[in-house]
Amino acid sequence: MKKVLIANRGEIALRVISACREMGLATVAVYSDADRAALHVLHAEEAYRLGPAPATESYLRGDLILEIARRAGVDAVHPGYGFLSENADFAEACAAAGVTFIGPPASAMRELGSKTRARQAADRAKMPRVPGSVTGLADVDEAVHVAGEIGYPVMLKAAAGGGGKGMRAVTRTEDMASAFRAASSEAERSFGSGEVYLEKLIERPRHIEIQVMADMHGNCVYLGERECSVQRRHQKVIEEAPSAVVDDDLRRRMGEAAVRLALSAGYVNAGTIEFLVDDARNFYFLEMNTRLQVEHPVTEMVTGLDLVEMQLRVAMGEPLGVRQEDIRLRGHAVECRIYAEDPENNFFPSPGLITRLVQPGGPGIREDCAVYAGWTVPLDYDPMLSKLVAFAPTREAAIDRMLRALDEYVIGGIKTNISLFRRILTDPDFRAARIDTGYLERLLGSPAEVGEHVPEDVAAVAVALFATMVKERVVAGGAAQQSRWVVAGRQEGLSG
Numbered sequence: 001m002k003k004v005l006i007a008n009r010g011e012i013a014l015r016v017i018s019a020c021r022e023m024g025l026a027t028v029a030v031y032s033d034a035d036r037a038a039l040h041v042l043h044a045e046e047a048y049r050l051g052p053a054p055a056t057e058s059y060l061r062g063d064l065i066l067e068i069a070r071r072a073g074v075d076a077v078h079p080g081y082g083f084l085s086e087n088a089d090f091a092e093a094c095a096a097a098g099v100t101f102i103g104p105p106a107s108a109m110r111e112l113g114s115k116t117r118a119r120q121a122a123d124r125a126k127m128p129r130v131p132g133s134v135t136g137l138a139d140v141d142e143a144v145h146v147a148g149e150i151g152y153p154v155m156l157k158a159a160a161g162g163g164g165k166g167m168r169a170v171t172r173t174e175d176m177a178s179a180f181r182a183a184s185s186e187a188e189r190s191f192g193s194g195e196v197y198l199e200k201l202i203e204r205p206r207h208i209e210i211q212v213m214a215d216m217h218g219n220c221v222y223l224g225e226r227e228c229s230v231q232r233r234h235q236k237v238i239e240e241a242p243s244a245v246v247d248d249d250l251r252r253r254m255g256e257a258a259v260r261l262a263l264s265a266g267y268v269n270a271g272t273i274e275f276l277v278d279d280a281r282n283f284y285f286l287e288m289n290t291r292l293q294v295e296h297p298v299t300e301m302v303t304g305l306d307l308v309e310m311q312l313r314v315a316m317g318e319p320l321g322v323r324q325e326d327i328r329l330r331g332h333a334v335e336c337r338i339y340a341e342d343p344e345n346n347f348f349p350s351p352g353l354i355t356r357l358v359q360p361g362g363p364g365i366r367e368d369c370a371v372y373a374g375w376t377v378p379l380d381y382d383p384m385l386s387k388l389v390a391f392a393p394t395r396e397a398a399i400d401r402m403l404r405a406l407d408e409y410v411i412g413g414i415k416t417n418i419s420l421f422r423r424i425l426t427d428p429d430f431r432a433a434r435i436d437t438g439y440l441e442r443l444l445g446s447p448a449e450v451g452e453h454v455p456e457d458v459a460a461v462a463v464a465l466f467a468t469m470v471k472e473r474v475v476a477g478g479a480a481q482q483s484r485w486v487v488a489g490r491q492e493g494l495s496g
């Protein structure tokens, strides 16, 4: 392997380019019209235009990417996260074109990427999973039957999806029919499949995930866990490693279960197994992500490993350079995802020209950043600007170091969510690690839950206000005219 095409943009593209350069691999960037002046284009040795700004006409066009891979004579493609990173057809197309896909085989991606097939694999791997159905539900009657067996409350979920779309909590039989219809139609709209399954609802769970790395020779290790419970609308906001509730024994049991699942499906390369952990510290398999994740840096900081380098070496056919007994966790790492969004305005994206950028640094600070003063944050993609990571010997020291670094951060010309992190990192519940997946909604005041009644006149004002904002932004946005308004909130998967 001599030359790698990075089929992504933003900070993850820069991250992969850095690993390639350290390994003496040549790099090829691809870019859309909105990214012509982006940093990943400047850092790569070669850069090829994909097409217009919309992802569907650029970063999601596997055919154009492979055409460029052929023209540039690359040996491998790294998909990053989001975009085509979990697209089995693209992984297959790479193999068919004689280009190494830096990730799992398409077969493993299909096996573990489907929520229901992954739950069946979890049973074969003797892995604790949330009680419930392991296949899609035929109809409301079957849903009522399964719910009767496992007991309310239950959670209806989209088999083909994730990120909370198509998810409905049901607390009693009378509500099942309407919830089933709502979940199935949202799943159909979001993922092209209305198939839903049903699980026992775990109250106030923590979201804890295990990083695994498997080579092509049957070796697989787990690299500790990440606590990802601080989320807003199913988007991670803060991630940390290790988790305050995972001791050595729980880590070993979760890690060994994750490795069993990966090996049982013939998994290769980086993967993450997501668990829900209840307040009795029982862990339940939730789903598997068959890609490198946004939050991989916190694992790198506490293990001292370079996960992208490991991905590249595994893709070259090298055996893992580490055994399980070689993995030592040290210190604590916290990551904040810095977004161009306005916390004072319902976290709407806040694109535009960055007029000033002063970046934090100093002891124990890592910033994976893809923007610069003079860069215009485009509307077409997830508006993440950078990931700020603080490392220190203890959780409290890492939190305080992060607060110091946030105070050094100056991003002028656009709104950012930096103030949100100060609120979280100074909150007594967060500092005491009293967090679960509902923590942030409680801190911010829960949003209008799906289906909650909003008075007509309030809704009318909201729509009018939003329409005005869109019109003003598009008119004022200049370059934004070519790109479509990315409605508030971020599609699952774009940000990994």
Ligand code: MV4
Pocket: 130, 155, 162, 163, 164, 165, 167, 199, 200, 201, 202, 203, 205, 206, 207, 228, 229, 231, 234, 276, 286, 437, 438
């Ligand atoms: C659950 C759950 C409680 N019980 N499943 C949210 C999206 C997807 N990752 C799975 N999710 C959940 N599944 C059962 N049986 C609670 C959530 C959940 C959640 C999970 C992880 C992180 C944030 C979350 C926010 C709300 C709900």
